Every structure is written in structure tokens, then in C-alpha cells.
Amino acid sequence: MGITGWTDTARDLRDQQKILRALADALAPTSDGLAHATRHAALARRGPTSGYADWRHPERRDPDLMLLIDGHLTNRIRLEEQLYQRARPLSSDAEVLLHAYRQWGAALVDRIDGTYTIAIWDNQARQLLLIRDPLGTKTLYWMPQPHGLLFASTATALLAHPDVPAIVDADGLNELLTLGPTRTPGHGVIRNVRELLPGQLLRATPAGIRLHRYWQLQADEHGQDLDGTAHSLRQALADKTLPLRQRPAGAVLLSGGIASAVTAAFQSRPDVNRGSGYSLTLAEPGDQPPGAGADITAAARTAAHLGMDYTIITTGTDRLLDAAASARLALDFPGPTNLDAPLMAALQHVASRGHTSAVCGLGADAVVGGYRWLHDPQALAHDEFPWLPSGLAATDLLNDDARWHLIPGGYRTMRFQQALEEIPATDGEDVIDRRRRIMHHLAITHYLPSQLVRLDQLAAGVGVTVHTPIADWLLAQLLWNTPWPLRHLLGIPNGLLRHATADLLPPSVSWLPQRPFPGAHLLAAWEKTHRERLHAIVTDHAAPLHGLLHRGRVEHLLTAAATTPVRDWHTTLAYLIETNAWLARHHITIN
Numbered sequence: 042m043g044i045t046g047w048t049d050t051a052r053d054l055r056d057q058q059k060i061l062r063a064l065a066d067a068l069a070p071t072s073d074g075l076a077h078a079t080r081h082a083a084l085a086r087r088g089p090t091s092g093y094a095d096w097r098h099p100e101r102r103d104p105d106l107m108l109l110i111d112g113h114l115t116n117r118i119r120l121e122e123q124l125y126q127r128a129r130p131l132s133s134d135a136e137v138l139l140h141a142y143r144q145w146g147a148a149l150v151d152r153i154d155g156t157y158t159i160a161i162w163d164n165q166a167r168q169l170l171l172i173r174d175p176l177g178t179k180t181l182y183w184m185p186q187p188h189g190l191l192f193a194s195t196a197t198a199l200l201a202h203p204d205v206p207a208i209v210d211a212d213g214l215n216e217l218l219t220l221g222p223t224r225t226p227g228h229g230v231i232r233n234v235r236e237l238l239p240g241q242l243l244r245a246t247p248a249g250i251r252l253h254r255y256w257q258l259q260a261d262e263h264g265q266d267l268d269g270t271a272h273s274l275r276q277a278l279a280d281k282t283l284p285l286r287q288r289p290a291g292a293v294l295l296s297g298g299i300a301s302a303v304t305a306a307f308q309s310r311p312d313v314n315r316g317s318g319y320s321l322t323l324a325e326p327g328d329q330p331p332g333a334g335a336d337i338t339a340a341a342r343t344a345a346h347l348g349m350d351y352t353i354i355t356t357g358t359d360r361l362l363d364a365a366a367s368a369r370l371a372l373d374f375p376g377p378t379n380l381d382a383p384l385m386a387a388l389q390h391v392a393s394r395g396h397t398s399a400v401c402g403l404g405a406d407a408v409v410g411g412y413r414w415l416h417d418p419q420a421l422a423h424d425e426f427p428w429l430p431s432g433l434a435a436t437d438l439l440n441d442d443a444r445w446h447l448i449p450g451g452y453r454t455m456r457f458q459q460a461l462e463e464i465p466a467t468d469g470e471d472v473i474d475r476r477r478r479i480m481h482h483l484a485i486t487h488y489l490p491s492q493l494v495r496l497d498q499l500a501a502g503v504g505v506t507v508h509t510p511i512a513d514w515l516l517a518q519l520l521w522n523t524p525w526p527l528r529h530l531l532g533i534p535n536g537l538l539r540h541a542t543a544d545l546l547p548p549s550v551s552w553l554p555q556r557p558f559p560g561a562h563l564l565a566a567w568e569k570t571h572r573e574r575l576h577a578i579v580t581d582h583a584a585p586l587h588g589l590l591h592r593g594r595v596e597h598l599l600t601a602a603a604t605t606p607v608r609d610w611h612t613t614l615a616y617l618i619e620t621n622a623w624l625a626r627h628h629i630t631i632n
Contacts, residue, residue, distance in 0.1 A: 043194025
């Protein structure tokens with residue numbers, strides 16, 4: 042699902058239809074799409090979230106402008122009023138964007154809002170524009186060519202082009218094993234492939250490629266007291282959820298936490314069906330491990346308070362293993378499958394009930410600053426990406442030759458220092474406030490995009506569009522500059538969000554401590570299966586990771602009791618299995 046294409050000013054791409062179809066099929070092998078080639082540009086789309094529009098002079102064969110979008114605009118009505126002086130409900134987002142480009146050119150990035158990647162080919166100017174939304178919900182990867190540029194919504198789709206070798210070098214391996222599943226923004230893992238950054242515009246012409254950040258977090262004085270801040274937050278939430286109230290999603294994913302409850306409350310309208318709430322819990326027949334699901338009690342209270350239908354999804358190991366296999370096909374890069382599988386199972390259930398859209402509160406902890414590490418003095422003190430495992434890491438299981446070749450500790454330090462250089466400073470901060478600002482910035486710019494993209498790709502895999510209205514760039518800007526005591530009232534994570542929306546929800550929901558999303562590793566049968574799968578990798582000489590892993594360390598891990606935090610241990614184990622499967626599936630050579 043997504044968009045793809047390439048430009049080449051030295052040859053006629055109308056003769057390259059076979060390659061264009063291969064690129065499109067690599068996004069999704071479905072007929073729901075379009076491919077169009079002109080002399081110097083070839084564009085294709087796949088899936089219901091993508092759109093195409095073009096404009097041509099009546100006397101010319103090829104379009105003067107071609108535009109692709111993957112995603113959707115949230116301020117389309119405002120754009121239509123500016124462009125046409127009236128709403129045009131029958132037009133598509135792609136058509137509106139095409140008119141916006143004809144009127145404002147590349148400056149349209151300052152007027153549009155939503156979750157999207159956009160490609161615009163201007164034939165008269167021989168210019169390609171690529172645009173990614175500010176927080177990076179959608180992805181776009183690109184690769185320069187001698188006379189043009191390749192791009193696609195997924196990095197692995199580019200492998201369908203004959204000029205893209207399926208090679209991962211030392212840097213790519215470090216991205217996978219040292220930093221993964223979160224990666225360095227801009228790094229495409231596959232050799233010579235680059236990722237368009239969130240809030241970035243690429244302009245490719247015969248003169249070369251230029252990159253421009255049209256949005257990024259800016260340090261500024263906050264200048265508001267508690268009441269003013271709460272009002273600003275409340276108003277921003279109302280504005281960002283307006284499209285959902287105009288066209289409510291059919292399903293709401295309720296975790297029992299404040300973010301999903303607030304999202305459900307803001308999308309509700311008293312004059313229409315409030316939608317259906319869904320929560321997931323893990324259980325084998327006759328057994329449910331403690332803490333193995335959403336906070337069902339709080340989620341049920343939210344649903345009852347808002348007048349929603351409510352369903353508890355109960356899933357065990359067999360279903361989660363099936364969901365993990367589906368997640369593997371849906372994701373561009375390997376993920377922590379013990380966390381992805383439960384989410385995929387919930388999305389599959391939502392899709393089976395006939396829903397094509399859903400909302401959830403994902404992203405609130407990054408935007409508001411509710412992650413554990415922002416409240417943990419020890420985590421703040423370390424010069425380290427705080428979401429990396431505190432116990433067992435994937436690189437701990439590599440053999441000595443692989444570790445010597447990759448130098449994972451040095452790579453991790455280098456990437457962390459590079460990330461610090463991008464963070465603007467604010468005068469008058471003490472050491473703790475500065476560290477919190479740093480970690481909050483990293484959560485928004487490094488950690489959040491990977492979460493949003495994984496959710497988007499998993500949802501696309503079952504034909505559902507998931508909206509995450511709290512994961513918004515205006516909210517991120519407002520809250521990043523909000524002082525810590527206001528953002529987390531009374532020392533409670535997400536305290537400002539709870540305070541600003543307290544009248545919408547029962548107190549037992551508004552001020553309830555949050556719980557982590559359930560991991561499949563809590564089920565004993567899941568753990569047993571994944572121990573066996575990792576053992577198979579170290580005993581199979583044909584496995585891509587076989588030559589990199591230290592067999593003795595892996596076998597000791599598989600036979601000994603876990604001594605590191607359970608989630609870290611099992612997340613690392615599951616992620617290694619997925620990385621091996623990813624390398625094998627795409628026939629990637631490690632160089």
C-alpha cells in the first residue's frame with residue numbers, strides 16, 4: 042500500500058512499464074491502484090489510502106503535472122475554501138492538492154495538514170517534489186539515480202527495481218541490530234537508500250537534489266499559566282479531532298489509559314452512533330497471566346460513559362502466532378513481534394466486524410511526555426537512547442567477529458551524539474530540565490515515527506485506517522515548550538492532559554495510572570515457540586543471521602532462566618527472529 046515511481050531525464054520511461062508494475066506490486070499485489078508513465082516520470086499507487094491526479098494542456102500528450110498522495114488531509118475544507126471559495130465534497134485529496142500546487146507551488150507545505158506522503162512531478166520544470174508529514178506517520182524512501190530519482194513508500198519496494206541491489210552493509214546492520222526496531226531518521230538500512238525525514242521536502246531537478254525541513258520543533262518561551270495552557274491544549278484537541286466528529290470512525294481501540302479515553306471522548310457526537318470500543322486481553326484456555334491485557338475495567342467505564350458498544354477481544358498463543366505471520370507481511374522492516382502480534386490481532390478483529398476506520402491514543406506519551414524514562418532520574422542520566430533494552434540487547438548475542446566489525450557501542454554513541462546536535466537549546470534551564478527536554482525531543486523525532494509507521498502498516502495490512510489525533514505536530518510543538526510542572530501536574534505522567542479533559546470522563550478513568558500494552562511473551566506457549574525458533578536459526582547454516590550469532594551465548598540464553606527484565610529479554614529474542622526472517626524474505630545479502 043502506498044506510492045512509488047521514478048524520474049529519469051535521459052530516457053523514455055514509457056518503455057519501462059514492466060518495472061513500474063513491479064515497483065507497484067512490491068507495495069501490494071493488488072489491482073486496487075494505478076500506474077502512469079510519461080517520457081521522464083513514472084508514477085504508481087496501490088491501496089485505498091492512495092490517490093492520483095494530473096493536469097495537462099489539451100494540445101500535449103503527457104500531463105504537465107502528476108500528483109500522488111498516500112494518506113489524507115485533515116484541513117481539506119479550509120483548503121477548498123481558499124482555492125475555490127466553496128467546499129467541493131466530490132473532489133479527492135489528490136485533486137485538491139493538485140490545485141494547491143498550481144496556485145502556491147512548493148509553498149503548499151505551509152498550508153496543508155494531515156498524515157501523508159506526496160509526490161509531484163512538474164513536467165515543464167522537470168522537477169520532482171517529495172513531501173512527508175511533520176510527525177512521520179507515513180514513510181517515503183528514495184534513492185538517487187544518474188539522471189533522476191527512485192522513491193517508494195517502503196524501502197523494500199525499491200528492491201523491485203533492477204538498479205537497487207539487495208545489500209545491507211555494516212551501517213545497515215547496526216541500524217537493524219544495534220538501534221532496531223527504531224532507526225536513525227533518514228537512514229534506509231538498504232545500501233544507498235535514504236528515508237525522507239518527517240517534515241521534509243525534497244526537490245529533484247536536473248541540477249541536483251535539495252532537501253528542506255519545512256517543519257521541526259522550535260524552542261520558545263511558553264508564556265502561559267495552568268489555565269491558559271489547559272485551554273490551549275483543549276482547543277488544539279478539539280481542532281484536531283474535528284474531522285473525526287464530522288465523520289466518526291467506526292471503532293475505537295481502548296486500552297483503559299487516558300489517551301485512548303480522551304480520543305474516544307473527542308470523536309464522540311451525541312447525535313450519531315458513538316462507535317464501538319474494543320480492548321484486547323491475552324489468555325490461554327483457563328488461564329490469564331497477570332497484567333496480560335488492557336485495563337478492562339477502565340476501558341469499560343469509558344465506553345459506558347460515552348454510550349459506546351464495547352467488546353473484549355481475548356486471544357491466545359495460536360491466534361497470536363497467526364497474527365505475527367500477518368504482521369511480518371505487512372511491515373516494511375522487522376518489528377518486535379511480541380508487541381506487534383497483539384496489535385495485529387486486535388486490528389484483525391476490528392476488520393472482521395466490518396470496520397474500515399478506527400481511532401486510538403497512540404502517540405500521546407511521546408507528544409505529552411508520559412514515557413517512563415522521562416520520569417526516571419537514572420534513565421535521564423544516561424547518554425543513551427532511553428528506549429533501548431536495559432537488559433539483553435540483540436548485539437549481545439553476536440559473535441566476536443561480528444561485534445568487532447560493527448562496533449555497536451561506538452555506533453550507538455555516534456548516533457546519540459548526532460541526535461543531540463539537532464536539539465535546540467533554551468536559556469535558563471537547569472540540568473534536569475535540559476535532560477528532560479532532550480529525551481522528550483528524541484521521543485518525538487526518533488521513537489514516535491517508528492511507532493506510527495508500524496501501526497499504519499499493520500492497519501493497512503487488514504484494510505483499516507487508524508487515526509491517531511493526539512500524535513499531532515501542533516500539539517507536539519505546544520507541549521514540548523510547556524514547563525515540566527505544568528505538563529505533569531502533581532508529578533503525575535500526562536497530568537495536564539488529564540486535567541484539561543477531566544470533565545469529559547469519569548475521575549476513575551481520568552486519573553488512573555497507565556499500564557503498558559500487553560506483550561505476547563506473557564504467554565508461556567509463545568515463549569516456548571520463540572525459544573525453538575531462535576535455536577533453529579543458530580543450527581541452520583542457511584539462516585541469514587547464522588554466521589553472525591554466537592551459538593554458545595544463544596544456547597545459554599535459551600536454556601537458562603531470564604535474568605534481565607522480562608519484556609526486554611523477550612522483545613530482543615522476538616526481534617532477532619523477525620530480522621532473520623526479513624533478510625531471508627527479501628533475499629538480502631549482508632556485506
